[in-house]
Amino acid sequence: MFAPWRRSRRSPPAPVKVWADVIPDLRDTIFNTWRTSNRVTVFLVEHLPPALWTSAVPGAPRRTIRMIAGHLHNARCMWIKTLGQELGVTVPRSVDRRRVGRRELILALERSSRGILRLLTLGCEQGGRIPTASTYTWRNLPLDVGHVLAYFVAHEAHHRGQIVLVARALGYRLPSAVTGGLWQWTKRAAEARPEQR
Numbered sequence: 470m471f472a473p474w475r476r477s478r479r480s481p482p483a484p485v486k487v488w489a490d491v492i493p494d495l496r497d498t499i500f501n502t503w504r505t506s507n508r509v510t511v512f513l514v515e516h517l518p519p520a521l522w523t524s525a526v527p528g529a530p531r532r533t534i535r536m537i538a539g540h541l542h543n544a545r546c547m548w549i550k551t552l553g554q555e556l557g558v559t560v561p562r563s564v565d566r567r568r569v570g571r572r573e574l575i576l577a578l579e580r581s582s583r584g585i586l587r588l589l590t591l592g593c594e595q596g597g598r599i600p601t602a603s604t605y606t607w608r609n610l611p612l613d614v615g616h617v618l619a620y621f622v623a624h625e626a627h628h629r630g631q632i633v634l635v636a637r638a639l640g641y642r643l644p645s646a647v648t649g650g651l652w653q654w655t656k657r658a659a660e661a662r663p664e665q666r
Contacts, residue, residue: 496593499618500586501661505654506622507582508661511575513629514538516647517636522571527638534635537628538574539566544624545581549588552612555602558587585621589614 517534526532543563550560561580564573592599592614599612610620629651636643650656 496590499589499593499614501658503585503589503618503621504582504661504663505658506625507578507585508657509651509654510541510625510629511578512650512657512660513632513647514571514575514578516643516650517571517632518641518643519571521636521639521641524635524639524641526635533567534632535569535574536566537632537635539564539569541625541628542574542577542581545578545585545621548621549581549584551604551607552599552602552617553584553588553591555604556591556600558584558591560584589618592617 517538522533522535524534526534526537542561543566546561546563549558552558554560561577561584564577569577588599592612597614599614599617601612605612610616633643633648633651
């Protein structure tokens with residue numbers, strides 16, 4: 470029979486865990502997710518047939534596959550400038566989308582990828598949110614690290630899909646090793662590990 474006046478021999482209750490003890494540090498996950506997404510973009514650029522590089526986009530004869538691919542780097546540079554330059558993040562040089570070569574673009578994508586990583590690092594260091602710069606006037610992207618990462622990954626995935634679709638429309642059906650390789654994120658993640666660079 471339980472007697473409330475008797476002293477319990479049970480051990481004291483476990484200390485209550487605070488939020489920081491329950492939620493894991495996701496910085497490495499965030500950074501590695503971006504590295505993998507960048508590697509997928511570079512993988513596609515590496516495997517585009519040379520003849521396709523300068524092909525015009527159907528319905529938009531002034532645009533080429535090269536210009537779509539160059540836009541990926543230039544859009545990164547624009548975001549780095551808008552969100553990070555004021556906060557000390559170095560802005561990579563944009564490329565000429567009408568003239569950029571494949572090798573030049575791959576090197577540029579690596580530079581802009583490091584800039585995006587610096588933005589994400591800055592956000593993590595500031596409690597999970599990139600501080601609002603005075604140059605950020607669009608204000609349609611929440612600046613928490615999760616939204617920023619998702620936006621950048623979605624933007625690149627959109628244009629990768631666009632490139633694959635345009636290639637098919639032009640009669641350049643990319644090999645399944647390439648189109649399937651865009652979805653081999655475990656393999657791309659292994660290729661993107663910082664210690665392997």
